[in-house]
Amino acid sequence: MKRNSVSMDVNAPLKAVEDILKDPGQFITNWPYVVRVRRSDGIIAEIEFPFFVFRFHDEYTFTFHEDYNSFIYEGNGRNGTLVVTVTLREWQKKTSVRVDLSYSGRREFFIRKPLEFLTRGIAESLRDLAESSKVELSAKTEEAIGDVDFSDPVSVANFLAKAKMVHNGLHLIQEGKFFDVLHEIMEKAGSDVIYVSGITSDGTKGFKVLLRGTQVLAVEIRSGTSVETVKVTDEMTAQRALHLLSNVSGAYMLNAWVPAGGV
Structure with missing residues (x-):
């Protein structure tokens, strides 16, 4: 099993970040390597990892769970399992975000670098979405x-x-x-x-x-x-x-x- 984690601060209130995470279909659509997302008995995402001279494509059916301060996206594919956990902590006017990713399955050794990029890309996507969230208009x-x-x-x-x-x-x-x-x-x-x-x-x-x-x-x-x-x-x-x-x-x-x- 391969594991990666990334932490960063987001210049947005906790609720703005939570609102994004509670819409897993839209959130997953903004992940790197995601080719397409559709809803059919759950959220199905096609993810294509590039490495060497060919690409590693799989289709994951995601289930979504949340607890006190964590949001979990568990994807089961034909060739492996991908689990992303986002943990939040409010800090003054910012929100501390930690993204943990684990992957187990075929060719997990070969896609080590793409998995690292995916983890960071998920965190950066969440930050960008939250920091560009709607303002209150006068x-x-x-x-x-x-x-x-x-x-x-x-x-x-x-x-x-x-x-x-x-x-x-x-x-x-x-x-x-x-x-x-x-x-x-x-x-x-x-x-x-x-x-x-x-x-x-x-x-x-x-x-x-x-x-x-x-x-x-x-x-x-x-x-x-x-x-x-x-x-x-x-x-x-x-x-x-x-x-x-x-x-x-x-x-x-x-x-x-x-x-x-x-x-």
Whole structure:
């Protein structure tokens, strides 16, 4: 049996860390080497360990347990058993986290280094998720979110004054997959509210969209000299906004902002 452990401090309250750990499906999805997670009579995760010239792939069915200060994820696969235990301790405004991992099964000697990386990656993933957890928004920030209308630059400026950039990068958006890209960015940002803008490399096409969860609040679509903005206020404008966004595809440089609280 191979064992590894990692300890680190997380700049987040105990409850924020606990909330992440109590959703094992989402937590396991963010582990290194995890290819896919699905729910079917438990949580099933496909994990692929790379080593030498080939990869060691297995499918683990996880059960989840918790006690006073520990959260245990026990995965049984065809070729081995993987057990991850996360122990928490509150320390002033921080949370002390210890991740213990044990693995027994075929080729356990050969995947020693990947197991070490997996242990540290689980701890770092938990830290990143907890430290990016939702902030409490002030009344003025909530007002700025509701007022955003891309035909009114002042309303956008008021929102951005109370926001922080959380993502920047080039994305190749496949036809019909725009909302999948938005969902991925939103999950990584850890916020229910997100503002995403995109522009093509030649500057001929662009978009702006503000979302709260699955609800589109405002949209701007630009193609050449043509610009259309939609402030969602009813079912008709919501359908128009969704139609415009569903046609976004191609290579875009994306920037994303989330509310940072403010006053």
